[in-house]
Amino acid sequence: MASAHHDEHPTGLSRWLFTTNHKDIGTLYLLFALLMFFVGGAMALVIRAELFQPGLQIVDPHFFNQMTTMHALIMIFGVVMPAFVGFANWQLPMMIGAPDMALPRMNNWSFWILPFAFTLLLSSLFAPGGGPAAGWTLYAPLSVREGMAVDFTILSIHMMGISSVLGAINIIATVLNMRAPGMNLMKMPLFVWTWLITAFLLIAVMPVLAGAVTMLLTDRHFGTHFFDAAGGGDPVMYQHIFWFFGHPEVYILILPAFGLVSQIIPTFARKPLFGYDSMVYATASIAFLSFIVWAHHMFTVGMPTAGELFFMYATMLIAVPTGVKVFNWVATMWRGSMSFETPMLFAVAFVFLFTIGGLSGLMLAIVPADFQYHDTYFVVAHFHYVLVTGAILAIMGGAYYWLPKWTGHMYNETLGKWHFWLTVIGMNVTFFPQHFLGLAGMPRRIPDYALQFTEFNQWSTIGAFLLGFSQILLVIVVVQTIRGGKKAANKVWEGAEGLEWTLSSPPPYHSFATAPKIK
């Protein structure tokens, strides 16, 4: 009787509301990320439209600050993180030979918190005084003095944090307990490894963020003075706590991308990953170092020289394991037999463009030089190179890579390539000129600027609109592929290795009902 009930799949809305199936939940996460990608993207276009020329044209400075704040919160917590969790849900059980995630009901809950969290966050735009405008970092005391939108934001950050921690617990439980017999840790695909490490980072730092914003809340309403010097507190302490979360967070946003690219490149190079072990160790080293470099985000607050030196050296060290990764990807491609289907194009572009962001990150680590770069468009260019031409490119590559497996249909390769080229050109036209703007002296988070910054801002705006509107192609490709198309084989790609390719396309409802044998 239990088994009869087990096979009953609700349809319509209740299928999605009550689902405990890893594939359905993965789909929900990915579609949610796609929706938020357009919401956050629209805000970016408001920012870029205002910055097309000097003077105030479209929005007032207060609304401009709301846009920069919301754009960042949505892109980080609403796009990149949910997209990675979506990939994890779909792929981890299939890659380790499990039927589903370890904790399916919690899985449902961790997704369904998100739409409510983001409704709350977005609704703050209609609160008196508008949305949060203190920047996504919510630095005290600015955030303490703002309107009720900050309270909305704090509550929604709590909800996002709970969702992320639940998701991370689920991933750790799944990876550590549900691997097929014979798949020891050092046989796991790299995507599984990077997610396992990311999940530990999430559990370690999301509660820290929750603590920081709770202190903000009590400073705002309950008479505490954690961040108020007049009451014995310290505004800089907020920054220390925030970035103790914030730096591991940026690796939460990139490690799964490393994993995706490490799956895609060997497939299309038809050659195994050059150094599997060193990739695993490099990922773990990056994760460890992420906990001891946080203050490089705040070199200008006036730290003791010894502190500045420590954080400079520790930050520079991250270049070593990151370099190992890039060298590994290049060595994997070396003397392979490469073909360049859309996922591979995204992966190669990732390696090339992410490295630009990595190298500008190294420049930012150099304290004296950072005094010139800090809080300028150079920083904006840097983190968009690692997050947009890094994380977002990897997510898109991953989507093209596994879409045929998930839907059972091949996507339209011509449209996919168009999407790739327009996206990559748009990204570079948007973000490359921002390096020069920063060096020339343009601060970030300003709605209007001096005349000498005009030309590069115009380039950047044109690129942003190209980038934004090209994403309509992504929607078209995804919708087309879900609805039909050429039947995909079980092993979609000639060079693909791994358990997911032994399943049918689309895979059965309970991925591996019996555990596969690992050689």
Added chain:
Amino acid sequence: MSIVKPRRVWQSRAMVAGLAGVPLMLSSGLALAAYGLNLQPPVTPTAWDILGLHNLIMIVCLVIFVVVFSFMFYSVFAHRKSRGAKPAKFHESTTVEILWTAIPFLILVTMAIPSTRVLLKMDDTETDAELVVKITGYQWKWQYEYLDHDLSYFSNLSTPRDQIENKAEKGEHYLLEVDNPLVLPVGKKVRFLLTANDVIHAWWVPQLGVKKDAIPGFINEMWTRIDEPGTYRGQCAELCGKDHGFMPIVVEAVSDDEFNKWVNVRKTEMVAAAAAADKQWTKAELIARGEKVYQQCVACHGAAGLGVPGVFPALKGGAIATGPVAGHIDIVVKGKPGTAMQAFGAQMNDADLAAVITYERNAFGNNTGDVVQPSDVKARR
């Protein structure tokens, strides 16, 4: 005068300037005149040091980038399936992996040494300061206090609203111009003490190579020594609320003589301003002066006194601007703690305060007819 110490080769100015050309040449054939592609020209030893470091790291990064990606792109073109490439079987090589861990590490060490040296020099704020200036960040202006000269004043954006709202042609120094610049003597080590009144700001002048946060309740310090007379412009670099983009910094570097003359002129002006407070003003005089002073209030309360609903209250028909005079004087003089409304009593003289209050009570259709004299303000301080 201080002696310029001999620098290492990479730090010499000719070398720095020469190196600066390399990234420029590499970064496409854009018209260099119209596009600033590198850091602004330095005018202090610190800014020179930073430019040298920046160019050094930039070049190292570019070389690494070009080398690594020549391998990748060669591979992308040569090792294609469509060209009949057969996949090699190799993977894992301890030698290669040790090399590509050790070599980057050594490169990092060579970067860290000059960076450390420059940082130690920058952080030496204690020794030999010849002038101390205290800088206080306010939403959204700067206060400069010359502690040795008993002189203090505010520095506001002077770009007219019409230019910002695209109703007038924008001037050459659009958004980078102020009413009262910071005046500093050249060739002297100036020590800055930084703090803020409300939220965190950051004081940054790129050509001086100085940037540091101004934090309420704490004092930060840094120093500079400007080599060449001139006007150097910068901006607040830490998001500080609505008009973060509208609080520029202008530094006038002048000779020692001119600096001393300037100090005397400023002091005479302050005495004259104090004297003005004692005379009786006509309503027309007060309103004319008040309209000018009100430019400092426009950022929040708006040119038409409408404020920003839910954020900054309107003055048009507002409870305070049309209520009792005493309450109006109190809020302007003492501010409202926990909000952006500052205690302007510390920032303006009695004449300016009286003028702006009179203006607010008679502008925007408020027409209360009230006249507030400087003596009324003085009485409520």
